[in-house]
Amino acid sequence: MKEFIINKTNENQRLDKYLKRILPASSNSFLYKMLRKKNIELNGKRAKGDEILKSGDSIKIFFSDDTFSKMSESAKEDISIFLDAYKNIKNVEIVFEHEDFMVVNKPEGVLTQKDKSSVPSLNEWCIGYLLSKNFIDEKSLKEFKPSVLNRLDRNTRGLVIFGKTLAGSQRLSELIKKRDLKKYYFAKTEGGCNLNGLYKAYLSKDEKSNKVTIYDDIKNIPKDIKYSPISTKINVLKSENDFSLLEIELITGKSHQIRAHLSYLGFPLLGDKKYGGKTDKSNNYQDLIAYKLVFPEFDENDTWNSLSKKTIKINVDN
Secondary structure, three states: OEEEEOOOOOOOOEHHHHHHHHOOOOOHHHHHHHHHOOOEEEOOEOOOOOOEOOOOOEEEEOOOHHHHHHHHHHHOOOOHHHHHHHHHOOOOEEEEEOOOEEEEEEOOOOOOOOOOOOOOOHHHHHHHHHHHOOOOOHHHHHHOOOEEOOOOOOOOEEEEEEEOOHHHHHHHHHHHHOOOOEEEEEEEEEOOOOOOEEEEEEEEEEOOOOEEEEEOOHHHOOOOOOOEEEEEEEEEEEEOOOEEEEEEEEOOOOOOHHHHHHHHOOOOEOOOHHHOOOOEOOEOOOOEEEEEEEOOOOOOOOOOHHHOOOEEEOOOOO
C-alpha cells in the first residue's frame, strides 16, 4: 500500500487529475475501475474521482509494488536540470515572495520558458530555487510542477510571476485572464512621442518568422489570417526630439504586442531592430521593462487580503 498526503502545494485539484500525475502510465478506465473497487481510497472511503483535494487529505493506493512501479515509471523527474539552471543562470532577483507564488526580475537574454533548444530558462531556475529551499522535492514534482504564469520576450527584462502552489497558480491565472492584475511596462522609444490614451488594433503572428503584424482596421486583414484584438494604454512620461519615455499598461497580453504596436504607431522601441528600432548605444536589447504589477482589491475575509491593492515594482533607471 502507498499513501499520499495532500499538502498546500498540490491541493485544489481533482482526485482523478492527481492520480493521473502520479500514475501516468495508467489509463483513465483503469483508474476509475480501481476507484470503484476501493483499490484507491480517499480518506479511507470510496471515491468517484471528481472530488477536489484539500490539504491533509489521504490517498491510499492498494497496488502491488510491481503494479505501482509499472504505472508510475514515467513519472520520474530529473531534478538536476532545475538545480543546474538555479546555479548557472545569473542575475535573477526575487522581488516578492508569497506562500502561493513569487515575483522575479528576469534579466535580458534569458528565456521565460524553454523552447525547442536545450537552453535552460527562468522556469527551470524557479523550480531549482524551490528545490534548493526544500519547498518542493522530487516526489512533489510528480504531483504538481510549478510554472511561470506570464511570459516576457527573451530580450525583455522585468517582472515574471511564478506559481508555487496549484491553488495559487489557478487564482493568479484567473486574475490575469480577467485583467484584474494590472501589468505596466517602461519603454524608451524613438522620436518625440505625442501619444496618450488607449490604442486599439488587431495583431497577427507569423510563427515561422516569429514576427507580428498590426492592422488598424479589421477590413484590411486578409481572410486567411488569424488575428486577435489588442489594447495598449500609453502614458508619456517624457518626450524629447530624439527619444521618449513611456509607461505602458498592457490591457491585452499578446506576443510582441507592445513592440509591434509602438512601431506601427510610429515610435519603435530603441534597440528593437526586428520592429524598426535604431540601436541604443547604452543598451544591447530593446528598451522595454516589465516594471510594475498592481493587484486588485480583495475582501477583508479573503486569504489574500494582505495583497489587496498591493503594488510590486522594480526601480527603473531613466
